[in-house]
Amino acid sequence: MTKFFELVAEASVRNRSMVCVGLDPDMAKLPEAVKGSREPFFDFNRAIVDATKGYVCCYKPQAAFYAGADRDGELLKTIGYIHETAPGIPVILDVKRGDIGSTAAQYAKEAFERYGADAVTVNPYMGLDAVKPFLDYEDKGVIILCRTSNPHSGDLQNLVADGKALYEHVAELVRDEWNWNGNAGLVVGATYPEELAKLRKMCPELPFLVPGVGAQGGSVEEVVKHGATADWGRLMINSSRGIIFAGKGADFGEAAGVAAKKLRDEVNGCRK
């Protein structure tokens, strides 16, 4: 394991946590306390980070929320704030990019150099050369979409070729061919626990980022049962809405802290 996944493992041990908090601010859902601020997304995230940083192993801002709201500057400030006030807690920038080599190199530059992220999510549809420019940053994490949490993820991912589902082909490529720097992981949705179990058997060493508990309906117990390993750092269970929008009042930060601690403890309670 190189830098990013070492950071996750260290933060996991330090905070006894497999929880990743998704920083996905949405103007319509922000508490009144920050809605009128000049930088509502940053002020919101700052309070969330302050209250949750003792209970997480990483953060995961979803780039789309900042891009859609024309608030890229607040994304940059958020990542900088995490690095400054929660040193050792790495940041996954959830971008799900995928493009031809020369273009992917620009996206890698965007995520790692412009925004200073410690890891990204990447889409494998275009094959190795769409992923390689990210993998070449050997200290950074590259978490590749495998079996995603959304309702229609099976449209393509469940197609069976040579006796294996497409998502299994992705897992094998990542495990056997794309992980020469030891900096690759998989995105596996909590909403498909059988596939999670199968993937964990196939890839006992690979770190999994698991979205889909909480608002999307995945079960924490099933995720831990099928996805956790004996050591820390190979499972990052993401919750966004369930934590960041736990409170609507002026104490929304505190409410998020309570929710993050609760999820952390629930996860740990499910470990054998």
Add this chain to the structure above:
Amino acid sequence: MTKFFELVAEASVRNRSMVCVGLDPDMAKLPEAVKGSREPFFDFNRAIVDATKGYVCCYKPQAAFYAGADRDGELLKTIGYIHETAPGIPVILDVKRGDIGSTAAQYAKEAFERYGADAVTVNPYMGLDAVKPFLDYEDKGVIILCRTSNPHSGDLQNLVADGKALYEHVAELVRDEWNWNGNAGLVVGATYPEELAKLRKMCPELPFLVPGVGAQGGSVEEVVKHGATADWGRLMINSSRGIIFAGKGADFGEAAGVAAKKLRDEVNGCRK
């Protein structure tokens, strides 16, 4: 056909052109004449647009180049400039996004509302709900990755399930299930002419965006032979580097105009 593809067809007829110019500025390759400017990407694009707008059916800025260089503002200005000075020539924002529904909706907002693009490229790996928020903008075009032009595109796209390659499954989904607004098209690389021919037979009505001629090595003759239809508007042949970096001097715009006209005439010469 709805709005975007009607615009492409009208521009194609008006300019007798199937050429799409890719606006992919790269600081390392910009002519000295604009390198020192305050807005080098915008100034570069402006000269390219001025010189090429009579020879194209659409433009395609690749978002990664602006994102990697922290020049999103110049992307916005470029799209605005095209709409202002080349009315009726639509703009495809090449973003290749794909994410769960609520997130994809943010990316759709980014492309169509924040940047004012007329169409986007989208990645199908996550299935229908990753594509639907884009398709729901019925006046906008949604061009879905099918068989991409890059060297490793076959890693997943060529896997065969139920007797059909993955890219054929994508084409069928788009043709039969995802095109209820008539605003969907396919990305099919010029570098795989046999697959292009097969896809055109499968989908005679769908518009194809074909990157990969020029720097990537695809043959114009093969693309026209296998991809063109009797009417205009179903084939957009993209060239980026071959046109925009045709000249290195102060007359780089003019050189791009000559290259765009040359490609247009070459394409038209290949039509039956």
